[in-house]
Amino acid sequence: MIWVVIVFFIPLITGLVAVFTKNQRQCELCQVAGAGLTLVSAVVVAVEVMGGRPIELWQQIIYIDALGAFNIVLVALVGFIAAVYSVGYLRYDVTEQAISVKHVRFYYLFFHLFILTMLVVSAVNSLGLLWVGIELTTLISAALVAFYGKNNALEAAWKCLIMGSVGIAFALLGVIFIYLSGIQTLGQQSAALNWTSLRAVAGFLNPEWVKIGFIFVLIGFGTKAGLAPMHFWLPDAHSQAPSPVSAVLSGVLLNTALYGLFRVYAIANITLDGQAAEYLVFFGLLSIAFTVPFMVIQHDIKRMLAYSSVEHIGIIALSVGIGGMLGLYGAFLHMFNHSMTKSLLFFSAGTICQQYRSKQMHRISGILKVMPVTGGIFLLAAMAITGAPPFSIFVSEITIMMAGFQTQQVWISTLMVALIVLIFAGMMYYVIKMVFGEAPGKIEPVKFSHWSTTAMIIPLLLVILCGWYIPPVLDHTLYQVAGVLQGVGK
């Protein structure tokens, strides 16, 4: 139990200590140490959950099963590597006088509060509290997107705030409808809003309420997750936020919104006898298809990566919709792989943008010559994200494709693969133009902090390793996570 308390308190304390520490180096060391401790305590909690039963605390307010523990570790892991990367990234901004040391301290406060809200979402039993957590992620992420305070950043933050808030207002309506169906079955008690109670009686809930509730939640949390056609806030926010924040937004915020959606899906798909899965398949495919034209017309490197996130969130939703043990296993493997690969891409892209002083792709060329290490990592990560072998995403996409074949949904798998191939072509066209070729004459190599490079080691190793071999600990975890949603299909 103590580790559950620690996992929540460390980000809060880290953020508060960081904002009150006036010395920049001490502030940085403190926040990196805090992020590291958060990761350690998250892993301890996950080990406890995976080794035994779900953790239930404080009259079931806290409920952490394999799915929750998986998301907690993912949030803490991406949070840690983004915290390390932030040090070098923000030092450069301070050197360039783009921001002051005071800004840096507030950045770390909001960054760790942001991590805290995502951890809370993954650990609560009540769908109402889960909603509150997702609402808070929206508010804090808007503040982080507006960090630079420039016109474009404010525009992106406003869109993120308004679209996100409207979306989750509708999600709250959906949660209320599901609560009403819970009251009908369980009586007027607070347990009628708990996921565990609702899941236990899912077969007896009122299908009318649950269907409307699920649709509202799909629209609401789908907006937060970046499912098309509710994704329009996402490219703006991800392109304007500082790169480590973009990595956290793409790498785990979208997962956290999907986590909320999957919790409700686990109830609704039982009540609706498999009908909810069809919605996930539809919106998943739509998201992948939407990405194709936007990938081709992009000029901004970070917007391109953001659209790639829309694609991958679509793939995860599609895979859960396909269902079966293989589909669910593939979905969560893909979630893990996407988090690692996209973090790596945003880190390398962030450093590239600082070197070239631009996010416009037509101004970036010859990366390999100007910055061989970062350029090499960027090329490798770009190949990985587009599903090229032998990297991790290739493995999860093949798993999802096989799941479609196995469940007789051949056309879905075929369409998914065809769209992924188109996205691969569109994205690699720009990547090759940027990575190879001659560098612009005026570029002078900048010496970047070793913190920025160090942060890329963990995701880089995992992207390569999981392309060849899934470690038993990850394999075992994914089976347990898939087990939480297994059995909710027809």
Add this chain to the structure above:
Amino acid sequence: MDWLVSTGLLISTLLLFKINKISDAVGIIAFQSVLLVMVAVIMWHRTGIAHLLVAAGLIFAVKTMFIPAILYYTLGKIDAKKMIKRSYSPHMSLLLATVLLVVGYYVSAELQLPSTFYGKYYLPTSIIVILLGTFIMIEHKEAIMQGLGLIVIENGIFLITQSVSYGMPIIVELGILFGLLVSAIVIAGLAFRIHWAFASLNTDKMQNLKG
């Protein structure tokens, strides 16, 4: 009593399409929140569920006092006499809002959802308020009016929670109200920074990010 509160909520929402000053809109939002407090008290009186009374107190503190105070403070910092800019004329806006009112009433009647006994009267009102709140967000150009539209949507949702479901578990109510309070602070803070950066609250000026 139900009739009076519902009518008050609908008329106050429709008034938002007629007024010309942003500061008046904040007053209307505060008035709506008082009506929500009344709904919670009415439901407590009928059902005897004690936490509805606690919810009424919390709604009063957060939605009637703190949120309007934050918005008035922000308007004071920007320009309290700011006039509302709409996509349509006030008459056209009111006409479209009335059409939405009829549509909302028709949709809620067609839903035929099972609902709890005492609160079913409020379901159509809630749906209409949510629809009108969405329309306010689409129709208004000022950042802060879009934020107020969001609060109207939340008021519609709160009406459902207080009436149809007799409130929510108290810890959830607390969480939701805390979220709303933070959201008002962020909306106000961001609106202030937008005004500072663009010398205007008009969201038409924020059209740089596309594609």
